[in-house]
Amino acid sequence: MERRGAIVGRRIRVRGLVQGVGFRPFVWQAAKVCGISGFVLNDGAGVLIHAGGAEAAMTRFLKLLQSEAPPLARIDGIDSEALQPAPEGAEFTIRDSGGGAVRTGIVPDAATCPACRAELADETDRHYRYAFTNCTHCGPRLSIIRAIPYDRANTAMAPFVMCPSCQGEYDDPADRRFHAQPNACPECGPQLWLEARGGKRLEAVGDVINTAQKLLAEGHIVAVKGIGGFHLACDATNGPAVSRLREKKKRYDKPFALMASDCGVIADYAALGAPAEALLSGPAAPIVILDRRESGRALPEAIAPGQGGLGFMLPYTPLHHLLLEGLTGPLVMTSGNLSDEPQCITNDEARARLGEIADYRLMHDRDIVNRLDDSVARVVDGGLTMLRRARGYAPEPMPLPPGFEAAAPVLAMGAELKNSFCLLGDGRAIVSQHMGDLQDAATHGAYREGLALYRRLFEFIPQIVSVDMHPGYHSTQWGERLAAEEGLALDEVQHHHAHVAACMAEHGLALDHEPVLGVALDGLGYGPGGALWGGEFLLADYAGFRRAGHLKPAALPGGDAAMREPWRNAFAHLDLALGWPQVAAEYGALDLVRRIGGGKAELLTRMIAQGLNSPEASSAGRLFDAAAALIGIGPERVSYEGQAAIEMEAAAMETGLDGAGAYGFGLIEEGEMAVLHWAELWRGLLEDKRTGTAKGLMAARLHNTLSAAVGQTARRLAERHGAGLIVLTGGVFQNRLLLQSVSRYLRGEGYDVLSPSRFPANDGGVSLGQAVISAARQLRGAI
Numbered sequence: 001m002e003r004r005g006a007i008v009g010r011r012i013r014v015r016g017l018v019q020g021v022g023f024r025p026f027v028w029q030a031a032k033v034c035g036i037s038g039f040v041l042n043d044g045a046g047v048l049i050h051a052g053g054a055e056a057a058m059t060r061f062l063k064l065l066q067s068e069a070p071p072l073a074r075i076d077g078i079d080s081e082a083l084q085p086a087p088e089g090a091e092f093t094i095r096d097s098g099g100g101a102v103r104t105g106i107v108p109d110a111a112t113c114p115a116c117r118a119e120l121a122d123e124t125d126r127h128y129r130y131a132f133t134n135c136t137h138c139g140p141r142l143s144i145i146r147a148i149p150y151d152r153a154n155t156a157m158a159p160f161v162m163c164p165s166c167q168g169e170y171d172d173p174a175d176r177r178f179h180a181q182p183n184a185c186p187e188c189g190p191q192l193w194l195e196a197r198g199g200k201r202l203e204a205v206g207d208v209i210n211t212a213q214k215l216l217a218e219g220h221i222v223a224v225k226g227i228g229g230f231h232l233a234c235d236a237t238n239g240p241a242v243s244r245l246r247e248k249k250k251r252y253d254k255p256f257a258l259m260a261s262d263c264g265v266i267a268d269y270a271a272l273g274a275p276a277e278a279l280l281s282g283p284a285a286p287i288v289i290l291d292r293r294e295s296g297r298a299l300p301e302a303i304a305p306g307q308g309g310l311g312f313m314l315p316y317t318p319l320h321h322l323l324l325e326g327l328t329g330p331l332v333m334t335s336g337n338l339s340d341e342p343q344c345i346t347n348d349e350a351r352a353r354l355g356e357i358a359d360y361r362l363m364h365d366r367d368i369v370n371r372l373d374d375s376v377a378r379v380v381d382g383g384l385t386m387l388r389r390a391r392g393y394a395p396e397p398m399p400l401p402p403g404f405e406a407a408a409p410v411l412a413m414g415a416e417l418k419n420s421f422c423l424l425g426d427g428r429a430i431v432s433q434h435m436g437d438l439q440d441a442a443t444h445g446a447y448r449e450g451l452a453l454y455r456r457l458f459e460f461i462p463q464i465v466s467v468d469m470h471p472g473y474h475s476t477q478w479g480e481r482l483a484a485e486e487g488l489a490l491d492e493v494q495h496h497h498a499h500v501a502a503c504m505a506e507h508g509l510a511l512d513h514e515p516v517l518g519v520a521l522d523g524l525g526y527g528p529g530g531a532l533w534g535g536e537f538l539l540a541d542y543a544g545f546r547r548a549g550h551l552k553p554a555a556l557p558g559g560d561a562a563m564r565e566p567w568r569n570a571f572a573h574l575d576l577a578l579g580w581p582q583v584a585a586e587y588g589a590l591d592l593v594r595r596i597g598g599g600k601a602e603l604l605t606r607m608i609a610q611g612l613n614s615p616e617a618s619s620a621g622r623l624f625d626a627a628a629a630l631i632g633i634g635p636e637r638v639s640y641e642g643q644a645a646i647e648m649e650a651a652a653m654e655t656g657l658d659g660a661g662a663y664g665f666g667l668i669e670e671g672e673m674a675v676l677h678w679a680e681l682w683r684g685l686l687e688d689k690r691t692g693t694a695k696g697l698m699a700a701r702l703h704n705t706l707s708a709a710v711g712q713t714a715r716r717l718a719e720r721h722g723a724g725l726i727v728l729t730g731g732v733f734q735n736r737l738l739l740q741s742v743s744r745y746l747r748g749e750g751y752d753v754l755s756p757s758r759f760p761a762n763d764g765g766v767s768l769g770q771a772v773i774s775a776a777r778q779l780r781g782a783i
Contacts, residue, residue, distance in 0.1 A: 009086025228372025403511025
């Protein structure tokens, strides 16, 4: 394009998710269109542009950068300053990456784009049926990266030397594979093979994918190496295969994830609205929890026992698309591990740890550098609610709210269960992918490796280590060790305060925002003085909080055993509310009362009276467990966290809350503290149980009771303390019925209500809260 007028020069810095997404070729093309000379390169801070051209052309160029960015890019800011001398001439080039301090973001792995899917199905294209095709708009990112900048030499693709055709695409700024670091084809890229349990490679019939499909159709279990780890796959419509997978994986009750070829197949089994379909089909391609479709096609009960929903995802790699091609039903696609262990990521791990589970293994020779579980989400009131944040979302940085710009670097260690960690600094928070439960030794090892990797990737040097107050958390202990070894400040953060602060930060509330009323309901968290909390009403800002109300504490007889055996919680709550002798005398014919009997009741009574391994906790999670045990929902011993409550939610959803009625509750002022009491609730449950009321109706009444109790208490406290904004958070608020009911009531009362969306309400979001709390304290001089 011809350039007119005086030449001006600009040094342009683009910050955000701008590497590995085709941003440099986009800049190159925009420069050609506008008649701009100069160059563009990647460096540690993002993208740097030196540009020269006429004033009008420069104005147009800057507008294009902001408005026409590639689909996977996210621009956090564009800074422009005068550059002398201005670049002149007609040439605009793309230069090799520069160094510098790492302040750019790593783009999450992205599902296969439409253009690559089309090539996958095109017999005339050289990428036809190639399981590793990708471009700058899709493919692996975090899962293969070892260091910044995001160049091929710093990824798992370094061993694969591109053939002339791939190199030509890679070098051509007009090609969508320009500088696509994982670019490859069948001639030069990773290769697939199938092997049997003993390690012998199979001779493929047709091609490897066709053979794998036949094995799945025959009822075999196949371990599939994906983008962030291995999956265990079987035909989801084959009941014996599903049951065999459950038994071998030792995952006895927790639902299996499903993968279907397209939304049409999913709609045969589950209710699928536009928001859910957009989530499934988007670049992140998470597992989405969907309600079962009434009169839909049936699946074996072993897929999701006791559940009201099904977890579906769509294929998100070329390998998955090929494996699902032509299938009219879904596959089970569950994590490749024994229950509660980390997902396998190496071929040798899969051979050793999955050898007794999988009949066959579909393998390849591209390394998985970073383990990534599938993300899990659901749609609540038309919007995203994240349940597990991992592949497709991590490690996308979150810009910090106003006021945090000068915060010192904080490393937040996260919680014990559903752990994530967080790096805060340079105006952003980077929350890791879901790491898992740190009580497992292998998971704790993966956690330590992940911390080291993130610090290396982002060249992150913390000044503060933020930990949970609970001294027994492995994350706390590791944080204490790091702080001592590296001479860093250590900051202890209360668990429920972290839940509230994470939600505040996600929604962009400024550092100096007035206190909110935070309602944090979960299983357990350490309170000041070692008290166990779990049903809290907090007046909170970022730097501090004050407890304004809570659920009446009940004993946890047996300590950790009460987390696994809901009947223990039922005994403790009934004994607290009504006295066990009275319960036994009036309701001795009920199943729960008979099962506990005289011997167990006597033992538990003595333990509680003497304080023997029976700490008190204001836990909303254990209240749900106790009610489930009395109603008769869920097993006597749960096999995963929240099982009883999840199954009770499913029972309530099937019945419906409208017109179900509710039980009573008490809100008692104990000094300046509002305390919820449950004697009326337990009396109502016992009476319903004695008269044979249906379990689903009892579950619905329980939900209505807790919704009313929490909503009315929050309204009263917000009014008393002048809080106009209420935050609902904690793992118990992953219960859709409870969240919707409480939110709608409070909004109807005129309050603004926030709840977590992009980060989990469960402990997966705690690290973000820890980070912003410690940053706020540092900025106010408290650290």
